[in-house]
Amino acid sequence: MNDVASSPFDDIRRLITTIPGPDEAAVEAVRLRDRQLTKPAGSLGRLEWLNEWLAAWQGKPKPTVDRPLVCVFAGSHGVTSRGVSAFPSEVNRQMLENFSAGGAAINQICASLGLGFKVFDLAIDMPTNDIVADAAMDEKSCVATMAFGMEAVAGGTDLLAVGELGIGNTTIAAAIYAALFGGSAAHWVGRGTGVDDEGLKRKIAAVEGALDRHRDHLKDPLEVLRRLGGREVAAIAGAILAARLQRIPVVLDGYVTTAAAALLHAIHPSTIDHCIAGHVSAEGAHQDVLERLGKIPLLALGMRLGEGTGAALAAGIVKTAATVHRDMATFGQAGVAERLS
Numbered sequence: 452m453n454d455v456a457s458s459p460f461d462d463i464r465r466l467i468t469t470i471p472g473p474d475e476a477a478v479e480a481v482r483l484r485d486r487q488l489t490k491p492a493g494s495l496g497r498l499e500w501l502n503e504w505l506a507a508w509q510g511k512p513k514p515t516v517d518r519p520l521v522c523v524f525a526g527s528h529g530v531t532s533r534g535v536s537a538f539p540s541e542v543n544r545q546m547l548e549n550f551s552a553g554g555a556a557i558n559q560i561c562a563s564l565g566l567g568f569k570v571f572d573l574a575i576d577m578p579t580n581d582i583v584a585d586a587a588m589d590e591k592s593c594v595a596t597m598a599f600g601m602e603a604v605a606g607g608t609d610l611l612a613v614g615e616l617g618i619g620n621t622t623i624a625a626a627i628y629a630a631l632f633g634g635s636a637a638h639w640v641g642r643g644t645g646v647d648d649e650g651l652k653r654k655i656a657a658v659e660g661a662l663d664r665h666r667d668h669l670k671d672p673l674e675v676l677r678r679l680g681g682r683e684v685a686a687i688a689g690a691i692l693a694a695r696l697q698r699i700p701v702v703l704d705g706y707v708t709t710a711a712a713a714l715l716h717a718i719h720p721s722t723i724d725h726c727i728a729g730h731v732s733a734e735g736a737h738q739d740v741l742e743r744l745g746k747i748p749l750l751a752l753g754m755r756l757g758e759g760t761g762a763a764l765a766a767g768i769v770k771t772a773a774t775v776h777r778d779m780a781t782f783g784q785a786g787v788a789e790r791l792s
């Protein structure tokens with residue numbers, strides 16, 4: 452008998468030890484074809500790199516973006532009782548209805564770019580505990596929610612864009628970053644949906660209170676997730692892991708979504724090598740987070756909506772990059788003269 456008590460988190464840790472690495476042969480095949488296409492070498496900038504990235508993580512010498520999928524995870528948060536958002540928590544349910552009716556920004560972006568769209572309701576009417584007073588979740592429900600997130604890609608996709616919805620979750624994200632990276636609560640807290648100066652003070656106080664409450668238990672990133680996180684963050688972490696195991700590249704959304712990636716990165720940096728930052732959010736500290744994760748955002752549009760919008764726009768660019776690589780003529784096919792020397 453093993454006398455060390457096993458925890459549900461051990462399954463997650465074990466899973467992380469099994470994730471595949473990049474397919475270098477596929478990357479080489481993309482580079483070879485890229486050199487033959489009718490353009491000066493390197494002239495498509497990061498579009499060229501995107502195809503190498505797709506090939507590396509799909510494990511395909513001819514990368515595809517035929518079934519791109521945007522998954523949005525919705526959670527609700529007990530910390531909202533502290534006045535940390537400019538909007539009431541009812542917005543969660545109302546925005547889910549808006550998603551279903553096709554009225555949200557993300558619906559228009561997905562329709563415009565030809566992206567699939569799925570929403571996951573993570574017990575939106577049952578908020579997680581207030582992180583200042585208690586742990587957000589118990590270990591079992593944290594792992595169960597990660598497992599639920601893993602199912603997001605079960606229907607099949609070749610590019611996953613992840614996003615979230617959850618009033619109060621920029622406070623949750625700020626607390627996670629403060630726990631992972633240190634620094635003051637004020638550095639990590641921003642205006643989210645648009646809180647005024649008083650709201651900003653309440654957010655800072657909430658993050659300080661949460662860190663104080665959980666201070667002796669924040670070494671393990673999975674404990675940070677359980678204590679300071681939310682269900683959407685747990686589910687996104689699960690989706691990112693499942694995508695890696697199924698060789699699906701991932702595009703991250705903004706400040707809140709990136710918190711899930713930062714937790715995985717803290718377990719082991721290579722865990723998020725198959726992820727790119729779709730955009731840098733206008734939420735103040737996002738650029739700092741991306742630098743710490745070694746991610747250069749594809750877009751910088753001053754957006755701070757969440758709901759996967761930045762990731763979806765970036766996924767549209769990734770889709771175009773794959774089409775360009777697949778369908779351009781070579782110098783030989785087009786009869787275009789090659790470089791002189």
Ligand SMILES: O=C(O)c1ccc[n+]([C@@H]2O[C@H](COP(=O)([O-])O)[C@@H](O)[C@H]2O)c1
Nearest residue numbers: 536617619620621643644705706732757
């Ligand atoms: O992801 C971002 O960069 C981002 C920045 C600001 C706000 N949000 C969205 O706004 C909500 C959280 O804002 P708040 O003020 O309620 O903490 C949540 O639904 C997020 O999707 C998202």
Ligand SMILES: Cc1cc2nc[nH]c2cc1C
Nearest residue numbers: 538542616644756757758
């Ligand atoms: C209206 C609204 C839409 C959102 N989408 C993501 N977060 C949101 C927050 C609000 C308040």
